[in-house]
Every structure is written in structure tokens, then in C-alpha cells.
Amino acid sequence: MRQVIIIGSGPAGYTAAIYAARANLQPLLIASSVEFGGELMKTTEVENYPGFPEGVMGPDLMLAMQKQAERFGTEIVYDDVVSLDLAGETKTVRLGNGDVHEALTVIYATGSAYRKLGLDDEERLSGYGISWCATCDGAFFRQKTIAVVGGGDSAMEEATFLTRFADKVYVIHRKDSLRASAAMQDRAFTDPKIEFLWNKEVAHIYGDNLVTGVGLLDTVDGTESTLDLSGLFIAIGADPRTHLVHGQLDFTEHGTIAVDGRSSRTNLAGVFAAGDVIDPTYRQAVTAAGSGTVAALDAEHYLAGLPKHVLSKALTVPAEPVAASV
Numbered sequence: 001m002r003q004v005i006i007i008g009s010g011p012a013g014y015t016a017a018i019y020a021a022r023a024n025l026q027p028l029l030i031a032s033s034v035e036f037g038g039e040l041m042k043t044t045e046v047e048n049y050p051g052f053p054e055g056v057m058g059p060d061l062m063l064a065m066q067k068q069a070e071r072f073g074t075e076i077v078y079d080d081v082v083s084l085d086l087a088g089e090t091k092t093v094r095l096g097n098g099d100v101h102e103a104l105t106v107i108y109a110t111g112s113a114y115r116k117l118g119l120d121d122e123e124r125l126s127g128y129g130i131s132w133c134a135t136c137d138g139a140f141f142r143q144k145t146i147a148v149v150g151g152g153d154s155a156m157e158e159a160t161f162l163t164r165f166a167d168k169v170y171v172i173h174r175k176d177s178l179r180a181s182a183a184m185q186d187r188a189f190t191d192p193k194i195e196f197l198w199n200k201e202v203a204h205i206y207g208d209n210l211v212t213g214v215g216l217l218d219t220v221d222g223t224e225s226t227l228d229l230s231g232l233f234i235a236i237g238a239d240p241r242t243h244l245v246h247g248q249l250d251f252t253e254h255g256t257i258a259v260d261g262r263s264s265r266t267n268l269a270g271v272f273a274a275g276d277v278i279d280p281t282y283r284q285a286v287t288a289a290g291s292g293t294v295a296a297l298d299a300e301h302y303l304a305g306l307p308k309h310v311l312s313k314a315l316t317v318p319a320e321p322v323a324a325s326v
């Protein structure tokens with residue numbers, strides 16, 4: 001039995017691992033079989049992570065976090081969690097390969113997935129003009145013409161932020177009214193660089209190696225048009241990856257895991273949540289890293305308060321996971 005199992009390998013998971021490992025909790029981190037490293041593995045240059053004045057490539061940053069976690073004794077398993085049993089004193093984590101791991105605490109940090117338009121060229125041109133993060137990629141579009149898709153607060157925030165760099169920012173929205181709050185709408189409406197394209201859906205993305213434009217479909221009359229662009233920011237929402245804990249943990253009205261105040265404590269003793277799964281608003285690598293720190297400190301504090309006979313069960317790390325029994 002482990003003292004702590006961390007699920008997720010983005011900035012929240014790795015930072016939790018660095019702290020837990022340095023506290024000698026010998027954490028096991030489940031990193032996922034394919035998408036290890038989180039969303040930053042899909043970005044190019046990260047210019048807003050403190051400590052890198054020249055910027056750092058997203059995958060390099062995640063590799064550095066992974067090495068730092070391993071340096072202090074984190075064990076990493078590259079597999080997917082298929083089910084969790086979090087209610088009792090002993091938490092059970094089942095993996096796709098059939099292994100079953102047990103721990104006294106679980107830190108759940110599986111991140112969120114930006115919603116996609118579902119177009120053929122969206123993945124191919126991701127990082128080459130298609131982006132899901134204005135804060136991360138906006139500076140690459142100085143004096144360009146770009147567009148933001150979406151009608152919520154994220155889209156308004158991204159569009160307004162992007163006017164710092166771009167000469168022209170279109171907002172493409174599938175309806176004729178916005179879902180965004182009045183204040184965010186007003187800011188966007190009064191910005192001279194922003195122009196709204198109402199009742200339009202992005203039907204095609206054009207470009208061989210870099211985005212050169214989009215094909216639009218009018219949702220009212222069905223007419224098609226083309227718009228020349230250098231960049232397309234997709235801001236149609238993000239969904240926290242929480243399917244593994246539905247029915248076990250409490251949620252907020254935003255669909256994120258409910259935690260106690262500024263802590264990472266969920267409704268279940270010994271279960272902590274960090275990063276995008278608890279954050280509907282900021283969703284930055286550095287805020288996720290901070291959140292991972294909070295979770296590791298909360299887990300450490302929780303373990304310190306357990307009776308000795310309970311804690312003693314987890315003081316030695318098994319060489320192998322317990323036998324699979326489903």
C-alpha cells in the first residue's frame with residue numbers, strides 16, 4: 001500500500017509529485033498511456049512560465065517536471081486508470097493493464113480537455129495557427145488578422161486579450177447573441193479591433209503547413225464564405241476530465257470537483273483534487289502547478305493526522321502492485 005497515488009501528469013500532477021516525494025511519501029504517479037504530460041505536450045513555445053526568460057518548449061517543460069519528480073523518488077506508471085474506489089480508508093486504483101494499486105491518499109489531477117470543433121484539419125494545424133490558448137500563443141500573432149470561435153466569457157476574454165497583438169480579431173459565433181457576461185460583452189463590443197461574425201460556423205480550415213483561412217457556413221441561410229486568417233483560436237469551452245470520479249466526489253455548478261475553500265480537500269477524506277479539475281476560470285500551467293503544491297501539502301497533513309496503526313500499513317512500498325481482483 002502507498003501513502004499517496006497521484007493521477008495525472010500535467011503541471012498539477014508533477015508538482016504534487018515533487019512535493020510529495022520531497023516529503024518522503026514515495027508517491028506513485030499514474031501518467032496515462034498516451035497523453036502523458038498533459039496539454040503542454042501539444043503546445044510549442046511557452047513564454048509565460050516563470051523562470052524561463054527566453055521561453056521553453058511545452059514538451060521540454062513537462063519532461064523537466066517529470067525528471068524533477070523522479071529525482072526525489074516518484075515512481076511513474078504509464079497506463080490509464082480505468083476505475084477508482086475512493087470511499088474507504090484504503091483507496092483502490094485499477095489500471096488498464098489489470099494492475100491494482102492501493103493508497104491511503106489519492107491526488108486527482110487529470111486536467112481538462114479543450115472542446116474541439118471536430119474538423120479534419122484541426123489537429124493537423126494545432127500549433128501551426130490553431131490554438132486553444134490566447135495567453136500562451138497570442139504573442140505569435142503580432143500585426144496579423146486572426147479569429148476567435150465562441151460566444152462565452154472565454155471567447156470574449158481571448159478576443160480582447162488578442163487585440164494587444166493582432167491588428168484585427170474576428171469573433172465567429174454560431175448564434176446572433178452571446179452567452180458571455182454583460183461586462184465581457186461590452187469590452188469586446190467597444191474594442192475597435194474586434195469585429196463579430198454572427199450566425200457563422202467554421203466549416204473548413206485552410207492551410208498546408210500554416211493556417212491561411214477558414215470556410216464559414218451561415219447557420220441561418222446556409223450560405224458559405226471564406227475568410228483569410230493567420231490564426232484561429234478555439235474558445236468553445238473545456239471539460240474537466242472527471243468521468244472516473246462521478247458518483248464518488250461532489251461537483252460544483254461549473255462541473256469541476258468541489259473542494260473545501262482554497263484547499264484541495266474533496267468531500268471524501270484522503271482524496272484531494274488539483275489543477276483544471278477544480279478550476280473553471282484560470283486554467284494556466286502555473287496555477288495548476290500551485291494547485292498541485294496545495295494538494296501535496298494537504299495530503300501530507302492528512303497522513304500526519306492518521307493513527308499510527310493505519311499509517312504503518314503504507315510505510316513500505318510494495319515492489320509489485322497487489323494481485324488484480326475485479
Ligand code: NDP
Pocket residue numbers: 115116117149150151152153154155157174175178179235236237238254280281
Ligand atoms: P461556455 O460553455 O460558457 O461557452 C462556450 C461557447 O462556445 C458558447 O457560446 C457556445 O455556443 C460555443 N460553442 C460550444 N460548442 C461549440 C461548437 N462546437 N462550435 C461553435 N461554438 C460552440 O465556455 P467558456 O469557456 O466561455 O466559459 C466556461 C466558464 O468559465 C463559464 O462559466 C464562464 O463564465 C467562465 N469564465 C469566466 C471568465 C471570467 O470571468 N474572467 C473567463 C473565462 C471563462 P452557444 O452559446 O451557442 O452554446
